[in-house]
């Protein structure tokens with residue numbers, strides 16, 4: 001009997017497709033699977049459908065004799081030791097494409113919310129401070145006419161750039177390559193940091209992007225700069241960010257991702273009015289999460305049939 005382990009509840013229609021080919025076991029709680037249970041389930045599984053809270057490392061992989069495929073319901077896969085998986089020719093799937101526009105929408109929502117101080121405005125109203133219209137109340141920054149620096153010009157970065165043109169922003173980028181139809185100029189990283197009014201991060205988490213934005217990079221930014229992160233929390237040094245926001249070295253930050261995640265309530269970033277934080281919602285729409293679940297199931301089904309995964313992060317294993 002084929003066994004498929006699913007580490008969090010996903011769309012029923014996607015689970016039903018898995019149910020047609022084997023026994024599906026789903027971790028029923030809305031919290032990460034405890035490590036001992038994950039190891040136990042992985043040891044008996046032919047396929048695993050995982051999410052980014054599960055650490056799939058070499059120790060776990062060493063105890064999975066039957067496993068033919070791991071399919072992550074995310075475009076990012078920094079929770080998986082791909083090198084260890086490739087060494088035993090285990091294909092790893094992800095879900096690119098279907099979440100591009102949804103994540104770009106969130107990056108833009110964060111940019112607007114931070115620039116126009118929406119969280120502060122909401123608190124101001126709800127706490128009963130709104131007694132008059134004031135010429136100096138909660139003044140923000142314009143997107144119109146501003147320069148947006150995009151770090152990581154892949155699918156999502158380019159989708160953010162398309163939105164930026166609708167706001168008459170000038171777009172510059174570092175990393176990745178522009179499609180001809182997107183007007184954007186490439187810059188070395190330091191030049192981008194110096195020139196941008198808004199900086200939006202869209203790089204995958206890799207050793208070379210870990211702490212890409214630290215004290216030195218923050219010191220190059222304009223004092224009016226707004227930093228937006230919808231990539232991975234560890235791309236920014238959180239201590240350096242706190243110091244830069246607190247001292248007014250940069251104007252504001254808006255984070256969908258933090259390091260660690262979830263951010264502890266004691267984290268000093270949560271005390272800053274110029275730091276907006278939401279709980280990793282980049283791909284969080286009903287339609288997109290359903291598409292991600294189905295894309296992940298496509299990978300599981302192909303892997304179990306011994307076919308090449310349609311969305312594979314380690315295609316070298318097929319060579």
Ligand code: DGY
Pocket residue numbers: 073074075076077099282283
């Ligand atoms: C991803 O896909 O990598 C996001 O972080 C979650 O949707």
